[in-house]
Amino acid sequence: MSRIGKRPISIPSKVTVAIDGQSVTVKGPKGELSRTLPDEVKISQEGETVFVNQRDESRTARQRHGLSRTLIANMVEGVSQGFQRRLEIIGVGYRAQVQGQNLTLNMGYSHPVQIEPPNGIQFAVEGTTNVLVSGIDKEIVGNTAARIRAVRPPEPYKGKGIRYAGEVVKRKAGKAGKK
Known part of the structure; x- marks a missing residue:
């Protein structure tokens, strides 16, 4: 049995969880998420706690037990706090800016690259080289x-480009390093 799947999911105040068969809907201050989980797991709610259990001991049930628990926990965390991912742009002349809701990247190409956010995603740019992607x-x-x-x-040679905040890029020696 999955160690992660055994852990109960505590529901914070201001968050409601509705279980209808295999579909789970989570509503909170930041929004609403719903997902249909596989038939191999059984979801139950007791007060302010949600439990995920296997229906049987088959291989697929064991595989999906921890996954289903993590998906529900991420839904609860997303509607209560939200998620964000930071990106850093490194390189001379490389920059980002938000135009309306779209993100415009000048990355040394002959044209700026436009990225449209999916539903529920917001872009923010701090300075011109730090991009923040946030959503539920x-x-x-x-x-x-x-x-x-x-x-x-x-x-890998100069480290230029877009990287996640805290990502370590393994550097290589250039031509001068071949001696």
Whole structure:
């Protein structure tokens, strides 16, 4: 049995969880999220706590036990606090700015790159080189941050490009380092 799946999910005040069969809807001060979970798990609520259990001991039930618990916990955290991902832009002349809701990146290409946010995602730029992606769905926040990073991933020789805050880029020696 999954150690993560065994842990109960505590529901903070101002957050409500509605369980209808295999679909779970979580409402909170930041918004509402819903998800349908696989049939191999059973979701139950007792007061301010949600439990996720396996229906049987099959391999797929064991695999999806911890996953389902984590998905529900992320939904609860998202509607109560939200998620954010920071990106750093490193390189001379590279910059970002928000125009309306869209993010405009000048990354050394012949044209600026426009990125439209999915529903529920907001962009913020601190200075011109720090981008903040925020929203209530952890999966969409992470995917959007990955799409931004893919515009110009960090290169190993000078370290220029877009990287996650705190990401370590392994550097290589250039031609002079071959001696």
